[in-house]
Amino acid sequence: GETSGEAGGDGGGGETVTLSLAHSYATNHPHQTCGAELVKEQVEGADVGLEIEIFPDSTLGGHAERFASVVSGDIDIDIQGPSEISATFEPVGVLDAAYAFDDADHLFSFFESDAGVELGEQIIEGSGARILAPWYFGMRHFTSNTPLNTPEDFDGLRMRFPDTPQFLQNAEALGASPTSVAFEEVYISLQQGVVDGQENPIPTIDSLALPEVQSHLNLTGHMVGIHMIVMNEEKWQSLDGDQQETLQSVFQEVRDTNRGCIEDAENELVEQWEAEGTMEIVEPDVEAFRTKAEEFFTSELDGEKLELYQTIRDQA
């Protein structure tokens, strides 16, 4: 029945729909300042009866938790990576395979291709969440205390990888031995030598203050960090045509602005570290890493995953 709910005050005749948009990133991360906030501004500016309420910094739960909340309809929109979505629709995980994508352009054009559109439909069917747009999260690189020029340089090093099947498979593909360390413990584990290195996008490396405990940034670019804007399908269907169109186009537009901001942040940080001598920037033999990964995946993957992997590689 009618209760004095949260919006009791202003829920009069305006029929404004408030959508919650949650993500994991700090309020100074480009996904917030040059992403979520722009989306809010543009969607509300379009005056189609939509309002956006942003919940940054994992305030509504961790990545996997929030994806479940999008599926259950407790969060409307979220920024997610392939690994969380793969918990409900497995083949998506392969988007995170090392060197599957060459760069952000490759990523974006894949999602616009027939194969990408079909994948989007399969995700809706498999999970009840719609992909509004892919976003770019930055290239993932390794940090370490010794230079990593070729895959052989991983020998004897304990590298921290996120604890998901695809990331662990990536470790194997690249020839590294993975160790699982909670995200909050990465800094102290590196400082104390529990692990010898880790991999993340450059802005994350900076926000974790890893240059204090790592001496080398190895520009392996072994993964194009992929994010997808996911939305609860039922909520999407409850919106009118105007609203759907606005949402879709705003997220698509902000995608490019956001990518620019992330690339700026990446370049600035690398330049700053190089200039200040905080980190030694290593330009490794990327081809050696790439070949190793590609050989691994073409022989180890099978079924739908192999098919998807090859479709992506063919578009490169």
Added chain:
Amino acid sequence: MTAPTPTASGARTLPRRLVRVLDLAEQTVGAICLGVILVLVSIQVVQRVTTGGSWVWSGEFAKYAMVWLTFILAAHLLRTDGHLKVDVIEQWLTPRGERIMTRITDGLIAVSCWGLVWAGWGLLTAPFLGSAPASGVPLVIVYAGPVVGLVLIALTATWFAIVGRSPEDQSDEQQLPEGVL
């Protein structure tokens, strides 16, 4: 110091044998879960020191053992009056008043836990539940423990609300589990 295992203090009003079986079962599950946690984490230490590698699933298993432990023993704690609570106004209530209050609040606990049981059923039967990221354990198994625990809590609270707690539960000696902060 010796560890007096909490006795089934609800035994006078709840069917004695059932309570004894339940208490034993819950504590056994809890002890086994803690043992599993200790063994898995210890193995991880040994692996790190020796080979450097580790089983990907062991961390997840240990966490799930803790989830089971928590929710299964939550029922046990309710039955033995072992849950942590705030003791501010007890001295102002007459014993009769306190008994009535306890009945009402047990009723509230029952209602909210039955709600969560219902939600748990929805979770267990959801089409998109998926599986754990590293070990691939179906989340149905992970969530089954908490749902069973909630059923036990809801049953206990319902019983307490209808029949009342036994006088032994209202003993004025504060029962504190050993080792809490």
Added chain:
Amino acid sequence: MAMILLAVAVVVLLLLRVPVAFAILGPSVVYLVTTGSSLELGLRTAINGVDSWPLLAVPLFVLLGVIANHAGIADRLFDFALALLGRVRGGLAYVNIGSSVGFSWMSGSALADAAGLGSVQVPAMQREGYPARFAVGLTGASSLISPVMPPSIPAVVFASVAGVSTGALFAASVLPAFLIALGLVIYVWFWARRQTFLKTQAFRWQVVLATGKRAVAGLLTPVLVIGGILGGFFTPTEAAAAGCVYMLVLGFGYRTLRVRDLAPVLRNAAVTSAAIMVIIGATSLLGWILAKEQVPSAIAQWMTGLTDSPTVFLLLAVGLLIVLGAIMEPTSALVLSVPILLPVAKTFGIDPIHFGVIVVLTLMIGLLTPPVGPVAFVLSSVTKIPVREVFRGLLPFMVPLVSVVILLVFFPGLIWTPEL
């Protein structure tokens, strides 16, 4: 409005002696139902609150404390400290503090200290003519060293709720724990000067060596546990497990622990852990609701309007936490207050680790104060001194304890934090 109703409902249920976990869960469930969120979300969030790797250290550190008590480590430490310090004027009082410092390296909880050491320390002091109030007060106050010194269960909980590194918080807590010990030593020194009855014991090397030999294996535990964490061999969770295994070996070696004790030890620690974890689960649901309703940012806005000084904010927070700690068991108070206070602290530019040390210490003081003073209850039950007397005995020790808190507020430099 919904938030006010929710807060009132939680407070009323708490006052009606509803277990903390259910006083939080009940109104949260009602909130979800009336605002159109799903109950599945409630259950999932509560489960996910418990499903955490850093929190695995909680049951393991509880287990470590339980095994240490079973293995009789406390007695051995006490005997050794007595042999070392018996000659000093007021020696037993220093022994009391010293053995608590020793025990604190292997126990993460004040209750384990009060239960394990209290039953030895208080009667020993009374036999030597110390007033019961002083003996029990000092024992209670020194038991707070345990949950501040790493390993610390409240620190594990704080780190997990706050999303900071447990190891970093452990490292930052060492000096504050010694400050408590120092504060108590100063207090005892002033007190002992005015006592004429105090006798001293002869210092004998043979006794020191003999008791030292009995205590040395126990004293090595922190080398393994804390050294393991700070030296980079273990994460805190792994260190807790390693400590348990070591302590089991000791217990079997001393023959104070038998195989058939394992089942009750595990049961006991499991039940205690569940009492903590279930509150953490329930509170993570409440935390979700507070976040959804933007409560922390509203409070932050209000606070920043009130003052722009981090020190003033910290003092306000300390006051609030002392009240909260007085009426609530500290883990509950911790998981309830951190999701609200920490974001505010961050807007004041306060380092989360610095904040964590202050929160933990302040809430632990609540263990000694009425109406809810678990340490006082435990001391009363192991010494048979009435609770009222115990509270009276604890009262003067508030001076050194609160002084340490104030010191940490005004001199954040005393808390070493790895740059994060």
